[in-house]
Amino acid sequence: MEQQKRMVLMAALVAALLMLSAFVTATNELESKKAASAPSPLSEESILPDPAKCWEDLKSVPGCAEAIMHLKLRQLSKECCNAIVGIADDCLGVITGSFFTKLILKAACKIL
Structure with missing residues (x-):
């Protein structure tokens, strides 16, 4: 019974690590896409593009x-x-x- 609990706990940890890894990868890809887009030239008030x-x-x-x-x-x-x-x-x-x-x-x- 104790070994079964360990295996379930280990499987849960592996699943959590895989989900965390997928989330970090997706976040990094999103950030790199944002960094790649060119900013628009702003007007002197810096609110709207010129x-x-x-x-x-x-x-x-x-x-x-x-x-x-x-x-x-x-x-x-x-x-x-x-x-x-x-x-x-x-x-x-x-x-x-x-x-x-x-x-x-x-x-x-x-x-x-």
Whole structure:
């Protein structure tokens, strides 16, 4: 009976260690993803992203800013999509002004 209790206790400890290890691994992966995302350029008040700085990368690609402003998905080029994917989500939200427009642009870029 005593040996059976030890085996149950040992199995519980092993299970707890495996769950703890999985949790730590998942937390580390989440932290590394957060660290990899680029921060958005902040305005002088440091509350919201600065729209002018958010547009800088998009304006450097010919026709990209116009395609985004008028939601002309057929005019999106691969270079424009690379610029869209490269900017922070906060910036894209400020530029498009709509959560749904942001999703449409990202979906269109994934299709290209």
